[in-house]
Amino acid sequence: MIVAIDGPAAAGKGTLAKRLAEHLGFNHLDTGLIYRAVGVKHLETGLDAITVARALQPADLSHPGLRGEAAGRAASEVAAIPEVRQALLDFQRRFAQRPPGAVLDGRDIGTVVCPDADIKLFVTASLEKRAERRWKELIAKGETAIAERVLQDMRDRDARDAARDVAPMAPAADAVLIDTSELDADAAFAAALAIVHRKMTTKA
Numbered sequence: 001m002i003v004a005i006d007g008p009a010a011a012g013k014g015t016l017a018k019r020l021a022e023h024l025g026f027n028h029l030d031t032g033l034i035y036r037a038v039g040v041k042h043l044e045t046g047l048d049a050i051t052v053a054r055a056l057q058p059a060d061l062s063h064p065g066l067r068g069e070a071a072g073r074a075a076s077e078v079a080a081i082p083e084v085r086q087a088l089l090d091f092q093r094r095f096a097q098r099p100p101g102a103v104l105d106g107r108d109i110g111t112v113v114c115p116d117a118d119i120k121l122f123v124t125a126s127l128e129k130r131a132e133r134r135w136k137e138l139i140a141k142g143e144t145a146i147a148e149r150v151l152q153d154m155r156d157r158d159a160r161d162a163a164r165d166v167a168p169m170a171p172a173a174d175a176v177l178i179d180t181s182e183l184d185a186d187a188a189f190a191a192a193l194a195i196v197h198r199k200m201t202t203k204a
C-alpha cells in the first residue's frame with residue numbers, strides 16, 4: 001500500500017507523513033530531502049545539478065545542512081530541472097514498492113511519482129500560517145529570522161514549485177485535501193487517519 005502526501009512547505013505534511021508511517025508500520029520517504037541534498041551538493045561542489053542527481057548516494061541525505069532555508073531554496077531551484085527530476089524518479093518509485101508499504105511526502109507524489117497510490121492527501125494551509133510556523137521554528141532554533149523575509153521566501157518558493165513546467169506542485173484529481181490552517185499536529189493526524197481508514201474499508 002502506498003500513501004502519497006503532497007503540499008507546500010510548512011503545511012505539516014512531513015510531520016504527518018512520519019507519524020502515519022509509524023502508525024501503519026510503513027517505510028517513510030521525505031522526498032524533499034533528496035532535492036535538498038542535490039541542491040546543497042551542487043552549491044558546494046560546483047558540479048552541475050544533473051550530474052549530482054545521477055550520482056546521489058544515500059549518505060548525501062545525512063548532510064547536516066539540509067534542513068535550513070538556504071537548502072530549501074537550492075532544492076526548489078534544482079527541482080525545476082527536468083533531468084534532475086528524472087534522475088530521482090527511479091529511486092523514489094523503488095522505495096515506494098518496498099514492503100510492507102510506504103508513505104512518501106513531497107510535491108508530485110500523487111501526480112507523477114506514484115499516480116496509482118492507494119491513498120492521496122494534499123496537505124495545505126494559508127501562506128500566512130505557514131510562514132508564521134516556519135518563522136517560529138527558526139526562532140526556536142536560535143536563528144535570526146525576519147518574519148516578512150520568511151513570508152516572501154515562502155511565497156517565492158510556492159510560486160516556483162507551482163509554476164514549473166515539469167511536475168508542478170498540484171493536488172492529484174483524486175487527492176483528499178487537508179487544510180491545517182486551524183489544525184494542530186494531532187488534529188491533522190486524526191483527520192488523515194480517518195481518511196486512511198475510510199479508504200481501507202472501501203477497498204477491502
Ligand code: C5P
Nearest residue numbers: 009031032033035075076079106107108
Ligand atoms: O518539502 P521540502 O521543503 O523539503 O522541499 C524542498 C523543495 O524540493 C521544494 O520546494 C520543491 O521545490 C522540491 N521538491 C519537489 N518535489 C518533491 C519534493 C520536493 O520538487 N517531491
